[in-house]
Amino acid sequence: MKHIVIGVIMALLISVPAVWGHGNASHVVGVVLTVENDHVVVKTPKGDTTTIAFNLETTFQQNGIHSKTARPQIGDRLAAEVTKKGVPENRDWMATEINFATPKTP
Amino acid sequence: MFRRIKIFFFLVLLLLLGGILGALWFLPGVFSAKATPPEWEVKAARYIRHLATPSHFLKMSNPLHLTPEVLGDARHHFADHCATCHANDGSGKTAMGPNFYPPVPDLRDPVIQDMTDGELFYVIHHGIRFTGMPAWGKGDPSEDTESWKLVFFIRHLPNITPEEIAEMKTLNPMTQEERDEQAALDRFLSGEDIAPSPSHDHHH
Numbered sequence: 001m002k003h004i005v006i007g008v009i010m011a012l013l014i015s016v017p018a019v020w021g022h023g024n025a026s027h028v029v030g031v032v033l034t035v036e037n038d039h040v041v042v043k044t045p046k047g048d049t050t051t052i053a054f055n056l057e058t059t060f061q062q063n064g065i066h067s068k069t070a071r072p073q074i075g076d077r078l079a080a081e082v083t084k085k086g087v088p089e090n091r092d093w094m095a096t097e098i099n100f101a102t103p104k105t106p
Numbered sequence: 107m108f109r110r111i112k113i114f115f116f117l118v119l120l121l122l123l124g125g126i127l128g129a130l131w132f133l134p135g136v137f138s139a140k141a142t143p144p145e146w147e148v149k150a151a152r153y154i155r156h157l158a159t160p161s162h163f164l165k166m167s168n169p170l171h172l173t174p175e176v177l178g179d180a181r182h183h184f185a186d187h188c189a190t191c192h193a194n195d196g197s198g199k200t201a202m203g204p205n206f207y208p209p210v211p212d213l214r215d216p217v218i219q220d221m222t223d224g225e226l227f228y229v230i231h232h233g234i235r236f237t238g239m240p241a242w243g244k245g246d247p248s249e250d251t252e253s254w255k256l257v258f259f260i261r262h263l264p265n266i267t268p269e270e271i272a273e274m275k276t277l278n279p280m281t282q283e284e285r286d287e288q289a290a291l292d293r294f295l296s297g298e299d300i301a302p303s304p305s306h307d308h309h310h
Contacts, residue, residue, distance in 0.1 A: 059197075
């Protein structure tokens with residue numbers, strides 16, 4: 001029984017993606033690989049890819065400024081405040097807020 | 107006869123009161139702040155607030171001169187006192203902003219920007235009853251230069267720059283943990299390659 005409990009805890013620990021947490025919110029950061037109407041795919045600093053869904057409730061910030069129209073583009077750096085609540089099928093996270101910035105050209 | 111009329115009106119009043127209390131009891135969420143105010147309520151509330159503003163304030167222009175120092179003071183003040191609800195960019199998109207009833211407005215919207223200087227000042231100094239907007243002004247309004255400076259900043263909000271936002275973030279009231287986390291996110295967004303904390307380093 002003890003081994004089963006340990007096994008379940010270990011399985012839970014290794015199934016969580018690269019996520020930062022504070023309070024009730026988690027953040028996912030990465031570089032945008034693809035952008036669709038309802039989700040983005042990002043490559044995290046660890047090299048993994050993760051799909052972040054967004055909807056009409058999701059707020060967007062570009063370079064720290066909230067915008068109703070701006071959306072991330074491929075190659076942008078993105079930090080999303082995410083939740084597992086209301087995640088659509090085939091997506092990893094639902095974003096409550098997406099912050100993104102276009103890298104400055106050297 | 108007169109006594110019967112009195113009794114009749116008393117009973118009507120009792121029925122009305124009972125109806126209201128019954129509605130409050132049986133209709134869940136009537137007092138919830140999560141509801142979105144209907145459009146008519148928003149317009150009516152704004153109109154009433156406008157009517158309640160003394161006419162000499164409605165006609166006032168900002169008596170201060172706009173200088174970079176004045177705008178800087180206002181930006182610092184806004185970051186420290188106002189951004190918790192209004193957000194650094196005035197959007198109202200904060201943890202608390204959308205959860206007030208009525209929700210915190212986007213200060214960049216034309217409906218706010220169309221208010222006169224005096225009207226904006228009056229709201230800052232006196233607050234708005236039945237909302238989350240406190241009365242920040244102390245003492246005589248004629249001596250409240252801080253609120254007039256904030257009027258300049260509210261006018262500036264539609265043109266605020268990312269650099270100003272970055273400066274305001276350093277002035278927002280935050281715990282050290284929140285500040286460190288925000289700094290890490292900002293470094294990543296600005297192009298620095300950082301790795302998440304090892305305790306959260308899990309593969310998907």
